[in-house]
Amino acid sequence: MTEPTPARDLDIVLFGATGFVGRLVADYLARSAPADTRIGLAGRSLAKLESVRSTLGPAAEDWPLIVADSTDPDSIAGLVARAAVVATTVGPYAKYGRTLVDACADSGTHYVDLTGESLFARESIDANHERAVATGAKIVHSCGFDSIPSDLGVHVLHGAVTADGAGDLTDTTLVVTDLRGGVSGGTIDSLRTQVEVSVKDAGLRRLAASPYTLSPDRTAEPDLGRQSDVSVVKGADIAPGIRGWKAPFVMASYNTRVVRRSNALTGWFYGRDFRYREVMNVGSSVLSLPVAAAVAAGTGALVAGLAFRPTRALLDRILPKPGEGPSEKTRRTGRFTMDLYTTTSTGARYTARVKAQGDPGYQATAVMLGESALGLALGGAELPDTAGVLTPATAFGDVLVDRLRDAGVEFSARRL
Known part of the structure; x- marks a missing residue:
């Protein structure tokens, strides 16, 4: 970790502290950070x-208060000059994020955010990776429900396989077994922004559609054939004993690219034949196939609706707005369970589980972002010796897994 210079009087600055999710993260830090952690709140x-x-x-x-505006460099x-770590909840990041992340890369300030925007992450990689390597900054996108459960889940799964000497990961599937919680207005706004950009530029549409959108070198990636993020998958094709059909998971198109970047950044540590997808449970009855197909069609229809001006205007009136969120009771009673299954290159089968209480996009995300910021600020030499535009798995490794376990998030893995 790059040591703070004397001018850096704060360990963590939370930017966007007055927004809905920002307030939740601020509350989490106030309750959970060690008493001597130097924290500041920033906003307009x-x-x-x-x-x-x-x-x-x-x-x-x-706690010091810092007035700052994403449009004012x-x-x-x-x-950035005051902080060892900046955590930001100000999105959509394609609109409001570049000035901040660029400044962190330039100054050697560590950075974490909540983006699920693949084109923003790609821009940040291209603009900031080499600069951050030179300055020692860890730029870590996607430190919330996008994409910590996916990325650290595969990390933990691979750790169990490696400990047993059972080979590399090959076909790996994450199944969202249980999910209760609302969709945030910020998530919808991020999706809207990315769709608008893609509609205007065919090259960006192709980039966003690539399974290796976030790869450090797409030409070096293995040719594993078609890897679709909108497929309906038969449970038995995932692992023996899994019943019913599974629908595409709405966040798969982003999470899968983060996990593939983790594999590439580590020299394909998971394996050159690592194939990864994400689906969600819709039951195991005879109706699971038509339900899964309907979910797949509905996801495509939402994206298409946001791309078409008349339907976008209608959707804008009914979808959640940025800054809106569920009640305290809904946040508290939300939950998620994700089960991962893999077959290794030696034919062994393994499973892992990531499970947490709290609305995934709000309560659980506040824990994940808060612990990510604390991990960078306090992790020291225990963190992986890496810098650049990283993923949660490559930036934190077991440091964040252990912190989240202590915060009540389950990470487990076993051989089947």
Whole structure:
């Protein structure tokens, strides 16, 4: 970890602290960070920052407040200069994120965010990877429900296989076994932004459709044939004993690319024949096939609707708006369970589980982003010796797995 210079008086600055998710992350840090952690809150409005801080209790009463605007490079530079780590919830990142992430890469400031926007992540890789390597910055996108359960789930699965000397990972599937929670307005806005960009540029559409959108070198990736993120999959083709048909998981088109980047950044540590997909459970009855097909069609229809101006205007009126979120009860009673299955190059079968309580896109995401920021600020020499535009698995490894376990998130793996 790059040591803070004397000018960096804060371990963590949370940018976007007055937004819906930002407030949840601020609350988590106030409750969970060690007492001597130096934390600041940043946003556009001093009055709103003061209001948020007033709700966080005695632990946060002396936290500095920093007024900064994503469209004002000078204010962003001032924010970054004070921080060892910046955590940002300000999206869509394609609209509001580049100035901040560029500044962090330039100054050697570590960075974590919640993006699920593949084209923004690609832009950041191209613009910032080499600069961040030179400055020692860890730029870590996607440190929430996008894409920590997927990326660290595969990391833990691979660790169990490696410990047994059972070969490389080959066909690997994540199944969303249980999911309860709402869709955030920020997630919808990110999807809307990416669809708008892709509609205007055929080259960007092709890039977004590639299974290796985020690869460090797409020409070096193995040719594994068609890898679709919108397939309906028969349970028995995933692992023996899995019943019914599985629908595409709505976040698969992003999560799969993050996991593949992790494999490539480590020199294909999981294996050159590693194939990865994500699906979700829709039951195991005879109706699971038509239900799975309907989910696949509905996902495609949502994307198509956002791409077509008249239907986009209608959807904009009914979909959640940025800054909106569910009630405290809904956030508290939400949950998710993800089960991963793999067959190794020696023919062994393994499974892993990632499970947490709390609405995935809000409560659980606040825990994940908060622990990611704390991991960078406090992890020190225990963190992998890497820098650049990284993934959660390559930036944190077991450091974040252990932190999240301590925070109540299950990560487990076993041989079948």
